[in-house]
Amino acid sequence: MNDASDIRHPTSGSLNIGIAGAGLLGRLLAWKLLQQGHHVSLFDRGSREGELSAARVAASMLAPYSEVASAERQVFDWGLMALRWWPEQIALLEQQTGQTIHYGMAGSVVLAHDLDKSSLRHFEQQLQAKVPDHLDGVERIDRERLRSLEPELADRYSSxxxxxxxxxxxxxxxxxxxxxxxxxxxGKWYEHREVVSVAPKRIVLSDETLAFDWVVDSRGLGAKAQLPGLRGVRGEVLWVHAPEVNLQRPVRLMHPRYKLYISPRPGNRYVIGATEIESESMQPVTVRSTLELMSALYSVHSGFAEASLLHAFAHCRPAMPDNLPVLNGEVGLLTVNGLYRHGYLLSPQLVEQALAMLAEQTADSVAV
Known part of the structure; x- marks a missing residue:
């Protein structure tokens, strides 16, 4: 076991920070903390490619209006902050790495077939009740307006x-x-290292215990034994390549049983999802889900009939009983978890709050 007294700080004020869980939150916090001059070690049961992370199995839509219809107002307010935060951070990441991160902030379109117009009206009523002070961001559109936004959908939908x-x-x-x-x-990566437990200033692995100035626990479902109430909610997504489909923005299709969403990617690729199952099963995507998603997808745009199925992913998203994230802090330990289905929408606010909490508690401990 390493002793805390062995930790060295080459620069004044730098901390040795261990992060358990290298998913979206773990990576964002590591990146930010490293820029502040701290020393960061990331531990994850998978590789640095993130193949075991729920963050990889996501449509990564930034949709505060769409999500608040069935969520708390906090999701909307934090989501608006995310719309401002992400472009700035993406620009900085691209500058630092030379990588291109495709994104779009041109809105989304919500549609329904004629037989399902009641679902669309109900959705609009939910928005009117949840965000009455932001209805300027909700526009009813007719066929011609839709043609100006997504020309390839205008022949199938009138509003x-x-x-x-x-x-x-x-x-x-x-x-x-x-x-x-x-x-x-x-930053130091510790791949394929299962974190057994965390404690203030300690990360416990199966074969050793490591000491840090601070520990961040962002393990998702891996923290279930230590975070009461944490549960998994299964989600399934499909990736398709559709050369005959050209959508510029996310599209949601309202349906009495599910809400299909289509999120574009470069090169005529699309991420499709809808399922939300109260289960912690990590089994592959079912035939039933695939058939339902594909059928709904074809009903949106006939060009999807010629699409190639690239991937079918299933994962469990960590959620608390109220489906809102949790951020707890004590000296030497921050716990951040429970992003549910809102990972990319809520992570900016959580990251900034976690950084502020870490700075405040560090200053308090130094003062004492």
Whole structure:
């Protein structure tokens, strides 16, 4: 076991920080802390490619309006902050790494087939109740307005909603850029290392215990034994390549049983999802889910009939009982978890709060 007295600080004020869990939150915090001059070590049960992270199995849409319809107002307010935060951080990441991170902030379109228009009206009513002070971001559109936004959908839909303050980003490119930036800044990766438990200033592995000035626990479901109430919510997504489809922004299709979403990626690739299952099963995507998603996808745009199925992913997203994230701090330990289905929407606010909490508690401990 390493002793805390062995920790060295080459620069005044720098801390030795261990981060358990190198998913979206772990990477963002590592990147930010390294830029502040701290020494950061990341521990993850998978590799630095993030193949075991829920952050990789996501449409990564930035959709505060779409999400608040079935969530707390906090999700919307934090989501608006994310729309401002991400472009600045992406620009900095691209500058540091030379990687391109594709993203779009041109709004999203919400549609429904004629038989399902009641679902669309209900969705609009939910927005009117949840965000009455931000309805200027909700525009009812007719066929001609839709043609100006997404020309290839106008022949199938006569009306819908345009949510101007929504967007998306390429999560795979982002995770790769974060990995490169962290490595360039001197972050240490401990791949394929299962964290058994965490404690203030301690990370416990199966074969050793390591000491740090501070520990951040961002393990997602890996923290279930230590975070009461944490549960997994299964989600499934498909990746397709559709050369005959040209969508510029995310599209949601309202349906009585599910809400299909389509998030664009470079090169006529699209991420499709809808499923949200109260289960912690990590089994592959089911045939039933695939058939339902594909059928709904074809109903949106006939060009998807010729699409190639690239990937079918399933993962469990960590969630607390109220489906809101948790951020707890004590001297030597920060716990941040429970992003549920809002990872890319809520992580900016959580990251900034965690950094502020770490700075405040560090200053308090020094003063004492």
């Amino acid at each position: 819908g909603l345009f949510l101007a303050d929504e967007g998306y980003l390429d999560n795979w490119a982002l995770l790769l850029a974060l990995e490169i930036a962290i490595s360039k800044l001197g």
